[in-house]
Amino acid sequence: MNRKIIFFLLLLFALNLPTFAGGPEEGWLGVPNLNFFHKGKPLEFTRNHMQLAHLEKDVSDILPANTPTNIVFVSVSFVYEGQFKQEYIVGGSSGFPYAFESGWISLVNNPVLEEVQTAIRPYAPLLQRQEGLDGGERQKLLGICQMLAEKERSFQLLMKRVHFQESHPPIRDILAQSEATFAGVREGTPGYAVLQDLRKDKEAFERESVKLDNTNSDAHTALEQAGKKMKKETVQENLKEIEEITKAHKGHIARQSKTVDNISSKVVATYWHSEQRFLHYIRLQAASILEKITQGKERPYAVVINLHSRFDICPVCSHSLVRSCAMSSGALFEFKKALCAKFEMEDVPFFLLASFREKREKSQYTIGTSIPQSLEELTKFPGVFPLMQIPLDK
């Protein structure tokens, strides 16, 4: 009897488990899909995320295989009485969607050209042979060329369809923005570890930047002093001394600059991912985005931000997004406030739905045990955002 009940309960529990488990930090809840009921009618947001996922996959597929660059696309939807409408995929003035990318490299250079170099290199010595390529080799090279030509064609087409956010603000601004995002996180709460690391990096950046300035000014002073001591009778000796001073300072400045560069790279790689680039963009462009999505529109019942990412969410982005909605200074909070002002509303239910396609190897997830079924239910989970995996075929 008892066994039967336990088995039944276990089965019930297993059937209710989401296909994907909860996020790495508080604030995210793994869900099997992003479809919710509103006023008894289904709002199939999964379809939206599938569309964004296809856009993202098109971009990710042409990146070099060993580049772990994340790609994010975002759209804004309005929910009306039992239905919703995707109003806008976040993009530039030309109407093309923006791919928010995570790295320095992405598509600044044409990745296909790099691939061509790697693929063709082994054939260079073979082509110089007197007898040329044999039948098999020729066939193989032809295949490679056709494949690369096809990739280049897709790349050129893609470049016409999506735009890339390439620039990032100065390192000091990135650090200040990140610190503002994590402001008030207390010991023992999620995000504290990120804040601790952030403070260390900020301190290191400030300290080493000051040292670099000092190093440069010391070199200037030392050379100036040495120059003043030049005498006709000791010119040779003086020049030798200046040469030695220059060599010593040059070496030191190069090492100090490298250190500042290394810290800057770490800051960008750790705190300036696709998600932060999107938040930065929405803060800067809020007015023009609102203009596009509100003109001639009725007041919505709710507003939904749909965010699709190539990789699953990391702890830094997890907190950045959650806090951007929760904090009054957050980019998404301010966006919601401005949207309410446009529609002359006091407040509006505001949701952030997220999806991703590829799971990072190191990710560890906890299991979510209950999932919201309706938008109304979702409001009972303050600060909890649903996250689903969209495993598109490779």
Place this chain on the structure above:
Amino acid sequence: MKKISFITLALSIGLTSIVFSAERQQGEVAVPTSLKELMALPDTTTVLNLSELNVVNDEVAPYNVEDISITRLIEQAKLMNESDRRRITTLTIESSLLGNSGFKKLAEGFIPLFPSLRVLKLSCDGIEEGDAPTLYRLLATQPSISFANILENRLVQRVRYDVSNGLNIEDKARVTEKVIAFHKSEIEEIASPQFPAKWKEVHERFYKLQEAH
């Protein structure tokens, strides 16, 4: 009973293999290399020039992963044979990112490993004015040092100031007998009454030695 013994045996074998594999893995991660092996120094070497090694202070080390932290340098120096260490008479670390903390660790943890050290060249290592007490302590505890070249560091200003403005007698004596704080073109400045005459002689001797080499 037999069953329990078998389980105990299996568990102990399992645990032993885990311990051994962990030790093996640890060994693979941190391969102990002595400074002598790292720099491929010949057995007869007396000069240790670490300027090309990119020695950095511990605060910078996590960002400059390809460089060598001062703490790791000390560990590697400890792995050298005592006789090899005893042979070293000249240490050069120039244009490196030692800074305050790096210089302190070098003075307290690295230099004492080389008891025969006579010439110390620390030009342009980002050593600050506040590091003067560390230098004075080093000169007191390492009597083998004959010359300590600290040029192109902010420390130089402080040492010059201390010598002319009341450093205690012992420290002042050691500094003016051993520390190189003036360029060759500045030697005439040491002739000023605020500095002891012997400091100038030390500089002259040092630069003569430099030229000879």
